[in-house]
Amino acid sequence: MHLLLVDGSGYIFRAFHALPQLSRKSDGLPVGCVQGFCNMLWKLMEDLKGEDEPTHMAVIFDHSAKTFRDDIYDQYKAQRPPAPEELVPQFPLVRHATRAFNIACIEQEGWEADDIIATYACQAKSAGGKVTIVSSDKDLMQLVEPDGSIRMLDTIPRPGQPPLRWIGADEVFAKFGVTPDKVIEVQALCGDSVDNVPGVPGIGVKTAADLINQYGTIENLLDHVDDIKQNARREKLRENAELARISKQLVTLAQDVPVELELSALQRQPVEPGKLFPFLKAMEFATITKRLAGLIGADPDAWEPDPALAAQPASPVGFDNAARAEARAARQQAQGRDALPVVVHAREQHEKVRAIPWNPDTYEVLEDARSLQRWIEVIYRSGIVATDTETTGLDNQTADLVGISFSVGPGTGAYLPLGHHAGDGDIFGGGGKAEGQMDLGEALDLLRPVFADRSILKIFHNSKYDLGLLRRYGVEVNSIDDTLLLSYSLDGPQFNTMAELADHWLGVPGQSIKELLGTGKSQKTFAEVDIASAARYACEDADMTFRLWRILKPRLAAENMTTLYETIERPLAPVLARMEGRGISVDRQILARLSGDFAQRAAAFEAEAHELAGRKFNLGSPKQLGEILFDEMKLEGGTRTKTGAWSTGADVLEDLAQKGVPLARAVVEWRQLTKLMGTYTDALPTYINAHTGRVHTTYSQHSVLTGRLSSNDPNLQNIPVRTEDGRKIRTAFVAAPGKTLISADYSQIELRVLAHIADIQALKDAFEEGLDIHAMTASEMFGVPVEGMPSEVRRRAKAINFGIIYGISAFGLANQLGIERSVAGDYIKTYFERFPGIKDYMDNQRRRVKQDGYVMTIFGRKINFPNANSSHAAERSFVERASINAPIQGSAADIIRRAMIRMEPELEREGIEADMLLQVHDELIFEVPEGTEEAAMPVIKRVMEGAAEPAVRLTVPIQVDAHAAKDWDGAH
Numbered sequence: 001m002h003l004l005l006v007d008g009s010g011y012i013f014r015a016f017h018a019l020p021q022l023s024r025k026s027d028g029l030p031v032g033c034v035q036g037f038c039n040m041l042w043k044l045m046e047d048l049k050g051e052d053e054p055t056h057m058a059v060i061f062d063h064s065a066k067t068f069r070d071d072i073y074d075q076y077k078a079q080r081p082p083a084p085e086e087l088v089p090q091f092p093l094v095r096h097a098t099r100a101f102n103i104a105c106i107e108q109e110g111w112e113a114d115d116i117i118a119t120y121a122c123q124a125k126s127a128g129g130k131v132t133i134v135s136s137d138k139d140l141m142q143l144v145e146p147d148g149s150i151r152m153l154d155t156i157p158r159p160g161q162p163p164l165r166w167i168g169a170d171e172v173f174a175k176f177g178v179t180p181d182k183v184i185e186v187q188a189l190c191g192d193s194v195d196n197v198p199g200v201p202g203i204g205v206k207t208a209a210d211l212i213n214q215y216g217t218i219e220n221l222l223d224h225v226d227d228i229k230q231n232a233r234r235e236k237l238r239e240n241a242e243l244a245r246i247s248k249q250l251v252t253l254a255q256d257v258p259v260e261l262e263l264s265a266l267q268r269q270p271v272e273p274g275k276l277f278p279f280l281k282a283m284e285f286a287t288i289t290k291r292l293a294g295l296i297g298a299d300p301d302a303w304e305p306d307p308a309l310a311a312q313p314a315s316p317v318g319f320d321n322a323a324r325a326e327a328r329a330a331r332q333q334a335q336g337r338d339a340l341p342v343v344v345h346a347r348e349q350h351e352k353v354r355a356i357p358w359n360p361d362t363y364e365v366l367e368d369a370r371s372l373q374r375w376i377e378v379i380y381r382s383g384i385v386a387t388d389t390e391t392t393g394l395d396n397q398t399a400d401l402v403g404i405s406f407s408v409g410p411g412t413g414a415y416l417p418l419g420h421h422a423g424d425g426d427i428f429g430g431g432g433k434a435e436g437q438m439d440l441g442e443a444l445d446l447l448r449p450v451f452a453d454r455s456i457l458k459i460f461h462n463s464k465y466d467l468g469l470l471r472r473y474g475v476e477v478n479s480i481d482d483t484l485l486l487s488y489s490l491d492g493p494q495f496n497t498m499a500e501l502a503d504h505w506l507g508v509p510g511q512s513i514k515e516l517l518g519t520g521k522s523q524k525t526f527a528e529v530d531i532a533s534a535a536r537y538a539c540e541d542a543d544m545t546f547r548l549w550r551i552l553k554p555r556l557a558a559e560n561m562t563t564l565y566e567t568i569e570r571p572l573a574p575v576l577a578r579m580e581g582r583g584i585s586v587d588r589q590i591l592a593r594l595s596g597d598f599a600q601r602a603a604a605f606e607a608e609a610h611e612l613a614g615r616k617f618n619l620g621s622p623k624q625l626g627e628i629l630f631d632e633m634k635l636e637g638g639t640r641t642k643t644g645a646w647s648t649g650a651d652v653l654e655d656l657a658q659k660g661v662p663l664a665r666a667v668v669e670w671r672q673l674t675k676l677m678g679t680y681t682d683a684l685p686t687y688i689n690a691h692t693g694r695v696h697t698t699y700s701q702h703s704v705l706t707g708r709l710s711s712n713d714p715n716l717q718n719i720p721v722r723t724e725d726g727r728k729i730r731t732a733f734v735a736a737p738g739k740t741l742i743s744a745d746y747s748q749i750e751l752r753v754l755a756h757i758a759d760i761q762a763l764k765d766a767f768e769e770g771l772d773i774h775a776m777t778a779s780e781m782f783g784v785p786v787e788g789m790p791s792e793v794r795r796r797a798k799a800i801n802f803g804i805i806y807g808i809s810a811f812g813l814a815n816q817l818g819i820e821r822s823v824a825g826d827y828i829k830t831y832f833e834r835f836p837g838i839k840d841y842m843d844n845q846r847r848r849v850k851q852d853g854y855v856m857t858i859f860g861r862k863i864n865f866p867n868a869n870s871s872h873a874a875e876r877s878f879v880e881r882a883s884i885n886a887p888i889q890g891s892a893a894d895i896i897r898r899a900m901i902r903m904e905p906e907l908e909r910e911g912i913e914a915d916m917l918l919q920v921h922d923e924l925i926f927e928v929p930e931g932t933e934e935a936a937m938p939v940i941k942r943v944m945e946g947a948a949e950p951a952v953r954l955t956v957p958i959q960v961d962a963h964a965a966k967d968w969d970g971a972h
Contacts (some may be wrong), residue, residue, distance in 0.1 A: 177209030413539025
C-alpha cells in the first residue's frame with residue numbers, strides 16, 4: 001500500500017495566491033483558485049508514476065468549526081484574518097473538484113486536517129504501508145519517519161530545484177536541528193505566530209534545538225531549568241513554563257481521530273468522465289476540459305454542465321482589481337469608449353510570462369571587459385534592461401558594491417562580479433579578491449554611459465536602494481521603472497519583497513537570501529559567496545524583475561493607475577535617494593548632555609517608584625509591576641493578558657495616573673525618559689556615518705496604505721514634538737558650519753483637505769479668512785465668541801476637529817477629554833448639526849468602501865480594504881473608520897510627495913542653493929547657506945502651497961509656515 005495524503009487547505013491557499021483571481025464569464029463567480037486547484041491535482045497524479053504511484057489517495061481539508069485546541073487555549077489561531085472574500089465561495093467548489101476527479105474528499109468537525117492526516121498516516125504505517133504527505137507545512141514534519149515509511153512531498157516549484165522535493169528525516173533535521181520525533185518539542189518552545197501558539201518568548205529555533213538536543217523533552221527541560229547557565233534563558237523558561245506545556249499540547253498532532261472512512265475506502269479509483277466533465281463545464285474551464293479530454297480519451301460534449309453548480313449565483317463582492325477593471329472596460333466599450341483591449345492585453349501578458357520556462361543554465365558570468373562590452377551592446381539594442389546591485393549590507397550608505405546583474409528579457413541573465421573575496425584568507429580579513437572579476441573602476445567607466453542614457457529604460461526592484469548606492473560610486477541613473485513601486489501603485493502595500501511578488505505573480509518565490517548567506521553567527525556577506533552561486537541568485541533576481549515588469553506595467557493602463565505611478569511614485573524614488581544620501585548633522589555633545597539629564601531624572605523616578613511601592617522592583621518588568629499594582633496595592637480596574645499576567649501597558653498606567661495613583665505616574669515618567677534615551681539620545685550617535693559625519697535615515701515609499709512615507713534606521717518621524725523633552729532632542733539636529741536649517745510645515749493640511757473633499761463651506765470660509773479654525777469650530781458648536789474664548793473650550797473643539805478625521809467615537813472622545821460618554825456623544829451630534837457635509841461625507845465613504853472594497857485620494861490613489869464586508873463587527877467598524885480618514889490622510893500625503901518632486905527643479909530654476917534633507921509627516925527640512933534663507937523660503941512655500949495643481953484645483957487655500965534657525969527645533 002502507498003497512501004497519498006494531500007493537504008487540501010494548503011493547496012487551496014497556494015492556488016489562490018499563486019494565480020490571477022479569474023471570474024466565471026457568465027456570472028462573475030470567482031473561480032481562479034478552483035482552476036489552479038484542478039491543475040495542481042491533475043499534475044500531481046501525472047507526476048507520481050512508477051514506484052511513486054499511490055495505490056490509495058485522499059485530499060484532506062480543514063473543517064470551519066472549532067477544534068479541541070480551542071478548549072486548551074482560547075487564543076489559538078485567534079489572530080488569523082478571515083479568508084479573502086473572493087476565496088469564500090470557492091471553498092465548496094474545490095471539494096466538488098476533488099470528488100469530480102474521483103478522489104476521496106475528507107474533513108471532519110472538531111479536527112484539523114493535520115490531525116486527520118496524522119491518523120491515516122499512522123494507520124497505513126501500522127498496516128505495513130508507505131505514506132506520502134503532499135505538503136510543505138512544518139507542522140506535519142513531526143510525522144516523518146527515518147526509515148522513509150512516512151515522508152513528505154513539496155510540490156511548490158522553486159528555481160534551480162527539482163519540481164518534486166522530497167522531505168525526509170535529513171530535511172527535517174536541516175530545518176529544525178532535531179530529528180522528526182523531537183519536532184514538537186522545538187515547536188513548543190518556539191511557538192508559532194501564524195497559529196498564535198505562544199511558546200516561550202525570546203526563544204528561537206536554534207536555541208530550542210540546542211535545549212532539546214541536551215534535555216530531550218519539554219518536561220525534562222523544565223525539571224532541570226535550574227541547571228541552565230544563561231540567566232535570561234533560565235528566567236524565560238521559568239516564567240513561561242506553563243505556556244511551553246500548553247504549546248506542546250497545541251502542536252502535537254492527534255493520531256486517534258475517529259475517522260469515518262476506513263483505509264480501504266481510500267483506494268485510488270480511475271477518473272470517471274461522467275463526474276469530471278459536468279463539473280469542469282459548469283466552471284467554464286474550456287482549456288482544462290479540452291486537455292483532459294485528450295488525455296483520457298473522452299468526448300466532453302457527451303455531458304452537460306452540472307446544473308447545480310452552473311446555477312450558482314455570483315459573489316456580490318468577489319472581484320479583484322483586474323476583474324473590476326475588466327468589468328469597467330466592458331461598460332466603457334458599451335458606451336463607445338473602447339478600453340477592453342487594454343485590459344485583455346494586461347491579462348494576456350500575465351499568462352504569457354507565467355508560461356516562459358526558467359532555465360538558470362542560460363545565465364552568464366561577465367569576467368572581463370570583453371564580455372561586459374558584449375552585454376552592453378545587447379542592452380543598447382534592446383533599449384531596456386532589468387538590473388540589480390548586490391552589496392555587503394542593507395544600508396546603501398555604508399554597503400560595498402559586490403556585483404551587478406542584468407536581464408534583457410525573461411529567461412536571460414548576466415552577472416558582473418566586482419567585489420567577491422577569494423576565500424577565508426587570514427586573520428586580517430579575507431584572502432584577497434577572487435579571480436574572474438573586472439576592476440571596479442574599469443567596469444563602472446563602461447557602465448556609466450549606459451545608466452545615464454535616457455533612451456535605455458532601467459528596471460529596478462526598489463530602485464531607491466540601487467540609486468542611492470550607485471550615487472555613492474559616481475554613477476548617475478536616468479530613465480527608470482520600479483516593480484516594487486508598480487506593485488504599490490496598483491495593489492498598495494500588499495507585497496513588500498521580491499519573493500512575495502514573484503511567488504504571487506510568477507508562482508516561484510526564488511532563492512532566499514538567507515539560504516545563500518546563512519543566518520546568525522554563521523551568516524556571511526554577499527562578498528563571501530562564491531561567484532557561481534552569487535551569479536545564479538543575482539541573475540534570477542534580474543530575470544524575475546523583468547518578468548514582473550512585463551506583468552505589472554500593462555496593468556497601469558488597464559486599472560487607471562498610470563498617472564499615479566508616472567507623476568508621483570516613480571519620480572519620487574530618485575528624490576528620496578538623494579535625501580537619504582545627504583543626511584543631516586547631529587550634535588553628539590547635545591545628545592550626551594540630554595542622556596545625562598534624562599538618566600538622572602529617570603533614576604529619580606525609579607527611586608520614587610521604589611519608595612511608593614515599599615520595596616525595590618524592576619520597573620521594566622510588566623509582571624512585577626502588575627503584581628505590585630493589582631495584587632499588593634489592590635487597585636481596581638486591572639485586566640489580565642492571555643498569558644494570565646496583569647496588563648500594564650501605557651493606556652493602563654496613564655489611566656491610573658489620571659486617577660491619582662502616584663506610582664503609576666512615576667512609572668509613566670520613567671518609561672518616557674528611558675524610551676527617549678534608548679531610541680534617540682543614546683542611539684542616534686551610533687547612526688552617525690563614519691565617512692560623512694551625518695545621520696542618514698532610510699525612507700520607505702511603499703509600506704503605508706495611505707501613501708505616507710515611513711522612516712527607519714533611525715526613525716526620525718516619531719520624535720515627540722509636543723513635549724519639552726522631544727523638542728530638546730530636536731535641538732541636536734543642527735546645520736553644518738556655514739549653513740542654516742529651514743523647516744517648512746503645512747498648516748492643518750488634513751483639515752483643509754477635509755473641507756475640500758466634504759465641501760464644508762463654513763470651514764472653507766474660515767480657512768479663506770485665515771481664522772483660528774479651532775476657535776471658529778468652538779464658536780459654531782458652543783455659541784461662545786471667539787474673542788476671549790476660554791482655552792479649555794478651544795481645546796475641546798480641537799480634539800473634535802482632529803478626532804472627526806479619524807472617525808472618533810463618543811467613547812474615544814470621552815477618554816481623550818476626560819468627560820462622560822454621553823457628553824462626548826452630544827458634542828459629536830452638535831458637530832454634525834453645525835457641519836452637515838461632514839456627516840454626508842462619512843456616510844458616503846462607508847457606503848463606498850462596502851460597495852467597491854476601496855476608497856481613493858483626490859489624486860486617484862486607490863486604498864484597498866478587502867475586508868470591508870467582513871463578518872466580524874470589529875473589523876468592519878475599523879474599515880469604516882479607516883475609509884473616512886484614508887482619503888484625507890492619503891491626499892495630504894500625495895500633496896507633499898508632489899511638492900518634493902517639484903522642489904529641486906524649482907529651486908535650481910530660481911538659482912537657489914538648498915538641499916532637501918528630511919520629510920517628517922507634513923514638514924520638509926532644508927539646509928541652505930547662511931544668508932540665503934530669505935530668498936529660499938518664498939520659493940519653498942510657493943512650491944508646497946501649489947503642489948496639488950494642476951491635477952486638482954483645491955477649493956481651500958493651502959498654507960505653509962517656514963522658519964529658519966541653526967537647529968531643527970529653532971526652525972520649527
